Amino acid sequence: MQQISRRSIRPKPPAGRGEIVQRFAELGYQVEPQALEIICRYPGSKEELLRRIVSSADKSVAVIGTSMVSCHLDFASEKSASLERAGFASLSRGPATSLSSVKHVPSSHSSPFPSLSSLSSSLSSSSLPSSSLSSSSLPCLQDLSAELECDITGQSTCVGDYNDFVQYFRDRYSKIREILTRRLNSRPIESLGKSTTGREVSVIGMVMDVRTTAKGNRIIELEDPTGMMIAVIQKDAEVYEQSRQIITDEVIGVTGITDGNGRLFVKSLLWPDMPSHTASLEKGSGCALLLSDLHVGSKYFMADAWQRFLQWLSGEVDDPSGLASQVQYIVIAGDLVDGVGIYPGQQNDLAIMDIYAQYEAAAEWLNGIRKGIKVIIAPGNHDIVRQAEPQPSLPEDVQRYFRKDMLFVGNPAWVTLSGVSVLIYHGRSIDDLVLRLPGISYAAPEKAMIEMLRRRHLSPIYGSRVSIAPEREDHYVISRPPAILHCGHVHTVGIARYKGVAVINSGTWQSQTDFQKKMNIQPVAGVVPIVDLATMKVRKLIFS
Numbered sequence: 001m002q003q004i005s006r007r008s009i010r011p012k013p014p015a016g017r018g019e020i021v022q023r024f025a026e027l028g029y030q031v032e033p034q035a036l037e038i039i040c041r042y043p044g045s046k047e048e049l050l051r052r053i054v055s056s057a058d059k060s061v062a063v064i065g066t067s068m069v070s071c072h073l074d075f076a077s078e079k080s081a082s083l084e085r086a087g088f089a090s091l092s093r094g095p096a097t098s099l100s101s102v103k104h105v106p107s108s109h110s111s112p113f114p115s116l117s118s119l120s121s122s123l124s125s126s127s128l129p130s131s132s133l134s135s136s137s138l139p140c141l142q143d144l145s146a147e148l149e150c151d152i153t154g155q156s157t158c159v160g161d162y163n164d165f166v167q168y169f170r171d172r173y174s175k176i177r178e179i180l181t182r183r184l185n186s187r188p189i190e191s192l193g194k195s196t197t198g199r200e201v202s203v204i205g206m207v208m209d210v211r212t213t214a215k216g217n218r219i220i221e222l223e224d225p226t227g228m229m230i231a232v233i234q235k236d237a238e239v240y241e242q243s244r245q246i247i248t249d250e251v252i253g254v255t256g257i258t259d260g261n262g263r264l265f266v267k268s269l270l271w272p273d274m275p276s277h278t279a280s281l282e283k284g285s286g287c288a289l290l291l292s293d294l295h296v297g298s299k300y301f302m303a304d305a306w307q308r309f310l311q312w313l314s315g316e317v318d319d320p321s322g323l324a325s326q327v328q329y330i331v332i333a334g335d336l337v338d339g340v341g342i343y344p345g346q347q348n349d350l351a352i353m354d355i356y357a358q359y360e361a362a363a364e365w366l367n368g369i370r371k372g373i374k375v376i377i378a379p380g381n382h383d384i385v386r387q388a389e390p391q392p393s394l395p396e397d398v399q400r401y402f403r404k405d406m407l408f409v410g411n412p413a414w415v416t417l418s419g420v421s422v423l424i425y426h427g428r429s430i431d432d433l434v435l436r437l438p439g440i441s442y443a444a445p446e447k448a449m450i451e452m453l454r455r456r457h458l459s460p461i462y463g464s465r466v467s468i469a470p471e472r473e474d475h476y477v478i479s480r481p482p483a484i485l486h487c488g489h490v491h492t493v494g495i496a497r498y499k500g501v502a503v504i505n506s507g508t509w510q511s512q513t514d515f516q517k518k519m520n521i522q523p524v525a526g527v528v529p530i531v532d533l534a535t536m537k538v539r540k541l542i543f544s
C-alpha cells in the first residue's frame with residue numbers, strides 16, 4: 001500500500017458520506033461504518049480530521065476503525081485552545097543568543113568549566129545505525145514546529161469507582177484486539193463449547209494470571225468480554241520458553257487445540273508488536289536533544305556539566321562537529337526537580353528544601369537555553385503532579401517560572417517535531433518489566449522499552465510499582481508506531497532501533513547518590529542523545 005503523506009490529501013473538503021468513503025478509497029483505505037458515522041457527525045473541519053487520521057495511520061492498516069478516529073477528535077476540535085494553553089509557538093531560526101544576557105545561577109561546585117574544543121572526540125556514535133526513508137516513502141511536512149497531539153492534561157475524568165476500572169480495561173482490550181485481528185482470525189471465548197472439541201482455534205484475551213504447575217506445565221488464564229478460559233502450555237511444547245515472556249494484564253493472541261471444556265492446549269503465541277520496518281518511519285529536519293532526570297534541587301545535580309551544556313548550545317566554545325547550531329528541539333522526559341518526600345531520608349540529599357524553590361532554580365537553568373530552541377517538558381514521579389499515571393503537565397503556578405515559549409505536556413504524551421512523531425514517557429514501568437521479564441535489566445533500559453513496543457503498551461502490568469489511574473481511555477496503548485520512543489527514569493543511557501522506531505533512554509544529570517552506591521547503581525550522567533530528525537541517526541554528547 002502506498003504511504004500517504006500529509007501533502008497528498010487534496011485540499012477540497014469532503015461533504016457527505018459518499019465523498020468521505022471515496023476519499024479514503026483514493027488513499028488506499030476502507031472505513032468502518034461506525035467510524036464513518038463519527039466523522040460525519042464531527043462539527044469541525046472534516047478535511048483536517050481526515051488529514052490527521054491518514055497521516056497517523058499504521059502502515060499495515062487497511063481499514064480505518066473507530067479508535068483511529070476517536071483518538072483525534074479532542075485534539076482536532078480543541079486545537080486552538082490547546083495551543084493557547086501550552087504556549088505553543090513556531091520555532092524561530094534566528095541567531096544564537098549570548099549567555100551573558102541570560103540570568104545565571106552560580107554553580108554549586110568551585111571547579112572552572114573546561115573548554116569543549118575537543119567535543120568531537122567525545123561524540124560517540126550509538127548502536128543505532130543511520131537510516132533514511134526508502135525511496136517509495138513520501139516525506140512528512142517539514143514545518144519546523146512542535147505540536148502536542150495527545151496527553152491527559154485537562155481530560156482526566158476518573159474517580160476510581162468500579163465502572164472506571166471496567167471501562168479502562170475494556171478500552172485497553174478493544175484497542176489492542178484491533179491490532180491483533182489484522183494478523184489473527186480469532187473467535188470469542190464463549191464460543192469454545194463442545195462443538196469445537198479437537199479443533200484448532202485462535203483466541204485474543206487479556207492475561208489474568210500466569211503460573212506453573214507442579215508438573216512444570218504453564219497455565220495462563222485469559223479473559224475477553226464474553227468469558228474466561230484456561231490456556232495450557234505443556235513443558236515439552238515448542239512455545240514453552242517463549243511463554244516465559246507472558247505478563248499479567250497484557251493482551252495476546254493464542255492458537256491451539258480446544259478440549260471443549262474451556263481449555264486450550266497452546267501451539268503458538270502472538271503479541272501485537274510493531275509492523276516490520278527496516279527504515280525510519282518518518283523524517284523531518286534539524287536535530288533534537290533528548291534529556292530527562294535533571295533532579296535540580298539535589299546535592300548531586302551536576303551544575304558544572306549543565307553549564308558546559310549551555311555554553312556549547314550558545315556557541316561560546318568550539319564546536320568542530322557543528323551540531324549545536326542544528327539543534328531545534330530539547331525534549332525532557334520527566335524529573336525536572338528532585339522533589340520533596342519522594343523516598344525516606346531524601347532531605348539529607350537535598351540542596352534546596354522547598355519544592356517551589358527547586359522549580360525556580362530549574363527555570364533559571366532552562367531559561368539559559370538559547371532562544372530559537374523549542375523546549376518540551378514532561379513530568380516524572382519526582383515532579384509536583386499526581387503520582388498516579390497518566391500525569392498531567394506541570395501546574396500553571398510552576399510553569400510561570402519558565403520562558404513563555406516552552407511547551408508543557410503530560411506523561412505520557414505524543415508530540416510531533418517537524419512532522420516526526422515522538423512518544424514521551426518518563427518510564428516508571430521499566431521497574432515492573434525488570435522484575436517480571438527475564439533478560440531485562442536497568443543496565444540496558446532500551447530492552448525494556450522494546451518490550452513496551454512488542455506489547456503495544458507503555459505500562460502493561462497493572463497494580464505493581466506503577467500507580468495507574470483508571471481513566472475511561474487507556475492512554476498507554478501504543479495505537480500507532482512512533483518514530484521515536486523517549487524514556488528516562490532509570491538514569492542510564494540506552495539506544496536501539498526496533499522495527500523502524502528509534503528507542504532512546506536519555507540518562508540523567510544527577511551524579512551517584514549514597515543510596516545508589518549502596519544498591520550498586522551506576523548512573524550515566526551528563527550524556528545527551530542527539531537525534532538528526534532527517535536521518536534518525538543518534539549520537540551521544542558527553543558533558544560530564
